[in-house]
Amino acid sequence: MPIGHLVAGGIGSIRTSGDLIGRMQLQKKMRLPEAKDYVAKKLGVSSIELCDEFTMRKLREKLDIGVITGLPGAAKGLEAKVRIAELLGIKINCVERLEKLSKV
Amino acid sequence: MELDKLYNAILNQDVEGAVKIAEACLKAGIEPLRALDHASEAIRQVGDLYGRSEIFLPQVVLSAEAIKKVADVLLKKVPRKKRGEKAKFIIGTVEGDIHDIGKSIVATMLEAQGFDVIDLGRDVAAEKFVEAVKKHKPAFVGCSALMTTTAIAQREVIDALKEAGVRDDVKVMVGGGATTELHAKEIGADEWGADAMDAVVKAKRLLASRTCLLKK
Amino acid sequence: MPEHLTRRGDGRLITMTGKQIKDDLELGSKDAAERAKIPELTGEDLETLYEIIIDANKVVAVKHGCEVVLSADAGGSTFWIDSGTSGLGMPIERSIAQGALSERVLGLDILQFPESDGSFKPAKVIVSYLANVIHNTLHTSISPLEFMAMPNLGYFYKPDGQWPEPISLIREGKNDEARKSMEGAARECHDAIIYVAKHLRRVGVDGINIDTVGAAGDPDFYAALTATESLKKVYPDLAVQMGMATEAVHGFHTELKYAGERLAGMWPHQQLKVAEKAGVDIFGPVINTKPHLTFPWNLSRAVTFTKACVREATIPVHPNMGMGVGGVPMLETPPLDTVTRANKAMIEIAGVDGI
Structure with missing residues (x-):
């Protein structure tokens, strides 16, 4: 059933920019228009392009914030989140933990 | 008048009050089964209010308790053969x-x-x-x-x-x-x-x- | 008059004339408005809803630019859960289902990692196991990840817990004893939520999703609100998403208040306001589907409740739109025509921030 929601009205997670917009909602209580505006400005794209696979596939690859396909060498998982925290200007709990642990 | 009071007592979860009013109904010569019908109307209203989340289970239980006690009072004055069996x-x-x-x-x-x-x-x-x-x-x-x-x-x-x-x-x-x-x-x-x-x-x-x- | 293919609330296919659909849309909206004392849908809303329902295409979708965030109720658990008739029951590693598959296949923007049983009390016992799996999932996924469980106050009452079963006490007229039991269970549940959250935060989880809130009435809601308030005081970096169980909070205690407001009998727009005061970051109202009534009636009613909730919100609103809620039929395999129509209606008419 989640696929029905994805097809009808989902942003698309790491396929486009859904993870970034979702993060701003969850961590900063941003309503949808505000979260979309915030992420669009950080990425330098329009609101429509946020949900566009063509734009976002290239942009995610360029920014190295994780892509949906198995691109060799591209940032994955936690690596991508380190870059997302920086890009969005927010703290991400598991990234904070990594930074704390890596300061030997 | 007494019947309206009975209705309101059950609706407002006044168990003791409902019993006293039921006794007053009998003293006033009101037909017991007619009084019981009125009490049943109150319970129907309780059900509606519950359905609309305007009252809750504890209130429903008290209203139910009230009508049970009212029925005990009223049915004593009804001949056994007219009472019917409880299902x-x-x-x-x-x-x-x-x-x-x-x-x-x-x-x-x-x-x-x-x-x-x-x-x-x-x-x-x-x-x-x-x-x-x-x-x-x-x-x-x-x-x-x-x-x-x-x-x-x-x-x-x-x-x-x-x-x-x-x-x-x-x-x-x-x-x-x-x-x-x-x-x-x-x-x-x-x-x-x-x-x-x-x-x-x-x-x-x-x-x-x-x-x-x-x-x- | 031409007939349109639509469904009942249990998912069965039916046909209705345009007039029958319009009548049910009005009746559904009116029912919600009368119950919660909120505005009915406008004429324009009803017309839009009608067009969505009679669309000849099997699957419908929102306009470009209207897409919303999907947090979608434990999404990836669909792969591995097998509760008899719901869930696929596939032999799959949970970390993969809740992480990679959820964001790469299901397209979920916020990932929800549920406890197998679904409740905080058993999660407490296996928190080390959960922490390990969530830790692994955080390493391999990119989208924000929440741990998800229900307060499920039922587990704190006998025979599963230490507190006397309150419904029996209420039925025996022992309201004071029932209330003490409910207050004790709510305190214990609060502590369980904090305990689990504390351990999962250590591995870097992004948030806690307190789900199916209010299933055991007002004390259940009270436990979730007080736990949220405590979590926000101690761990402000931990997000809290709250999803409800029912459209109206059942009153079993009936006198429990939060922020001065009595919780019993609250409707979604009122639940939202106390959730905001507690510190909730994303709120999920639930509107229950009536399986015996039509899909148009149920959807119109769900949209009416949700629109009123969204209008009052200062935080994101993600209505629950799984099986049997949010206008979606009560069927383990909800028909895609209804899921996509409910989705479009909630986004374009109610104005939700996510689902």
Whole structure:
């Protein structure tokens, strides 16, 4: 059933920019228009392009914030989140933990 | 005037007040069964208010308690042969389902409307329903199931009643969040309750149509 | 008059004339408005809803630019859960289902990692196991990840817990004893939520999703609100998403208040306001589907409740739109025509921030 929601009205997670917009909602209580505006400005794209696979596939690859396909060498998982925290200007709990642990 | 007071006392969960007003009704020469009809109207209103989340289970229980005590007072003045028998209603949530609340609300509303309710609780196996039917000889069996995964167990109860040869001795009613009228028909139940008040209305309708034999 | 293919609330296919659909849309909206004392849908809303329902295409979708965030109720658990008739029951590693598959296949923007049983009390016992799996999932997934469980106050009452079963006490007229029991269970549940959250935060989880809130009435809601308030005081970096169980909070205690407001009988727009005060980051109202009534009636009613909730919100609102809620039929395999129509209606008419 989640696929029905994805097809009808989902942003698309790491396929486009859904993870970034979702993060701003969850961590900063941003309503949808505000979260979309915030992420669009950080990425330098329009609101429509946020949900566009063509734009976002290239942009995610360029920014190295994780892509949906198995691109060799591209940032994955936690690596991508380190870059997302920086890009969005927010703290991400598991990234904070990594930074704390890596300061030997 | 006294009848309006009786109605309001039951609606406002005033158990002691309702009993005193019932006694006053008798003193005023009001026909006891007419007074009881008025009290029943109040309980119907309680059911409506509950359905709209304007009152809650504790208030429903107090109103039910009030009408039970009022009925005790009023029925003493009614000749035994005119009183009728209380219909026994066995109720339980089916096996595998631990949801107790909806079933308990139906049980409370049935008691308030004069049914003799035997509550088997939750997670009740089909064979327990059969045992209870054999022991208590009820007019009704009610099976509650909240989930789509347990609604199928309502059919198991009906099948078990058939296998034990007691299916035709009772009217089976089913209900619960995941059930529908069509589901009830498909599994061979006699009636389906959309909510607590609907279940009471339909049970009373079955009684009134005399399709349901009272077990003495 | 031409007939349109639509469904009942249990998912069965039916046909209805345009007039029958319009009548049910009005009746559904009116029912919600009367119950919660909120505005009915406008004429324009009803017309839009009608067009969505009679669309000849099997699957419908929102306009470009209207897409919303999907947090979608434990999404990836669909792969591995097998509860008899719901869930696929596939032999699959949970970390993969809740992480990679959820964001790469299901397209979920916020990932929800549920406890197998679904409740905080058993989660407490296996928190070390959960912490390890969530830790692994955080390493391999990119989208924000929440741990998800229900307060499920039923587990704190006998025979599963130490507190006397309150519904029986209420039925015996022992309201004071029932209330003490409910208050004790709510305190214990609060502590269980904090305990689990504390351990999962250590591995870096992004948030806690307190789900199916209010299933055991007002004390259940109270436990979730007080736990949220405590979590926000101690761990402000931990997000809290709250999803409800029912459209109206059942009153069993009936006197429990939060922020001065009585919880019993609250409707979605009122639940939202106390959730905001507690510190909730994303709120998920639930509108229950009536399986015996039509899909148009149910959807109109769900949209009416949700629109009123969204209008009052200062935080994101993600209505629950799984099986049997949010206008979606009560069927383990909800028909895609209804799921996509409910989705479009909630986004374009109610104005939700996510689902």
